[in-house]
Amino acid sequence: MWAQIINALLGIWLMASPAVFGFADDRTISNNAHIVGPVIASFGIIACWEATRVVRYYNLLPGAWLLLTPWVLGYDTTTAIVNDLVIGAAVIGLSLVKGKVSGTYGGGWSAIWKKDSLHATEARRQPRV
Amino acid sequence: MSHTNDAIPPGWNYNPATWGERLPIVGLALLGLAIATYLGLFQLKIVPTVWEPFFGNDSKKILTSGVSQILPIPDALLGALGYAADATAGIIGGTRRWRTMPWIVILFGVMVGPLGMISVLLVVVQPVLYDAWCTLCLASAVISVVMIGPAMDEMLASLQYLKRVKEANESLWKAFWGYKEVQGKII
Known part of the structure; x- marks a missing residue:
């Protein structure tokens, strides 16, 4: 369960990061964060319950997408590249953690x-x- | 595992349809109903202003935006209707309802799911289209997403019951609506 809570928090962090890091004016980076963030957070929250723990796998897709976005969308801000890569890798890793059922x-x-x-x-x- | 209590689905260690399991979800739905009604009243201009502790004028911008008025009824009022329907579907039926009335359990599940998904969609729309955030809209979205997980176990129990009905070559239709003649044959 803790792994899915962390994933939910990572999703919320992704939503907030454009404002926190000050690249909210870059529409490509911030739109991507504002779309993918809520998706990761939602799957993380739903997967907290044992009966729906399987939903954790749904986060593999947005996690993998974050590993590709800096190149697919052509990021030019190092902070944004690192942010997306770290969150993407963490989300993938944590969505593979089944936890206690x-x-x-x-x-x-x-x-x-x-x-x-x-x-x-x-x-x-x-x-x- | 105790087989004396026929309210516990076979192969489960608890009954997902007890009041202890259902009332927290109903409580969340009522909280969502209160928030959505308040936002809807603002959209109808019955309430003159809207509470927004963090994002300044953003809430008003979002609640009066084009997307919020695509439909004839303001979107928050539709949300309120959704929450009211969720709360109602959560209350109806006894603690064996996963097999005595699968229709309400499945209706409950399919209403809670999409309501949550639409909330997430609206969370995405706020910053992407309007570059704004609305605190109470976000709170409502969190509530509707939190409701999904705990509502699904009961639906799983009902779907497994319908699977056993199908395996036994009994009428799925009758089992779905809770006909007594099927209930007596299938556990």
Whole structure:
């Protein structure tokens, strides 16, 4: 869970960074931060809960995008390049951290289409009500 | 694992439909409802000014912007309707509702999800199109995103139940609407 909280905070930091570092006037850099930041923060927050922990993988895409943006979008500010690269690498690393999952969820989301998952086998063992 | 309590879904260690699980989400929805109603009243010019501790005139700029008035109803009031619908769908049904009335659980899940996604979209629109931030709009967005995670476990339990109904070749339609004849056959 802590890894996903840090990812959420990194997303919020990305949103705030153009104003903090003073490159808010560079529309390319700031627009990218203002679009990708809220996305990372949202996935991070949703992935805090055990039943939706799988959402942490959704942050791999915006994380990878941040590793490419300085070149794809042609950044010319060193601070912005370093900021995006560090956040991107950290978000990718932290989204791979599963963390503690203490509950059981009947086999999880894949159990909706897979046969004989935990919820189905458990239900068969239970007496009919 | 105890099998005596049929309110706990098979293969789970807790029941996601207890009041302890649901009431915090309903509380968040009511908080969101209060904020969105306040912002909507400002947009309707019933409330003359809007509370903004950090970003000066930005809130007014955003709440009177073109995007906020694309639809005939101000966007904050639509948000308020969304929150009201979430709170209602969170309250309806007993603690076995993941199998006695999957329709409300799934409706709850699909309403909470998109409301959160639209909030995030509006958070992006503020700085990108208007170069401005609105504190209460951001607060509302945080609330609607926080609601998504805890609402999803119950929907997962309902979808797994419908999967068992399908495997047993019973009517998904009847199970979805909570017909008693299906409930008696499938756990």
